[in-house]
Amino acid sequence: MDKKIDENNIDARVKTYQIDNDGIVHLKNGIKLELSQCKLIPPGEHKYVNVVMMFSLENMMNPLTKCPNCNSTIPWDRPILLMDNNQFVYPCEDCTWVWDPQTFNMVKFRRELQ
Numbered sequence: 046m047d048k049k050i051d052e053n054n055i056d057a058r059v060k061t062y063q064i065d066n067d068g069i070v071h072l073k074n075g076i077k078l079e080l081s082q083c084k085l086i087p088p089g090e091h092k093y094v095n096v097v098m099m100f101s102l103e104n105m106m107n108p109l110t111k112c113p114n115c116n117s118t119i120p121w122d123r124p125i126l127l128m129d130n131n132q133f134v135y136p137c138e139d140c141t142w143v144w145d146p147q148t149f150n151m152v153k154f155r156r157e158l159q
């Protein structure tokens with residue numbers, strides 16, 4: 046096995062406060078990564094999943110207004126990720142990575158893209 050870790054594979058070692066509202070991951074060694082280019086491991090699993098898209102609360106059919114984990118208010122411009130396992134991930138500034146099965150307003154989102 047190649048021991049070199051792909052630096053775009055991030056996991057719980059990257060804290061959510063290291064992610065800014067533009068979706069940039071600020072690693073401790075000064076490297077910046079695009080969160081949308083990263084891969085994440087869902088809790089309890091061992092395989093990385095890809096980010097399908099990054100968006101903000103206003104594109105959700107039933108927006109989360111509070112973090113499901115710590116109950117802090119979610120800023121409207123905070124990025125939320127849709128992963129290719131159909132789960133949503135919210136990098137809460139106040140606690141941790143929150144994986145949530147939410148409906149996504151794809152119709153509205155597509156309309157806004159056009």
Ligand SMILES: [Zn+2]
Nearest residue numbers: 112115137140
């Ligand atoms: Zn939280």
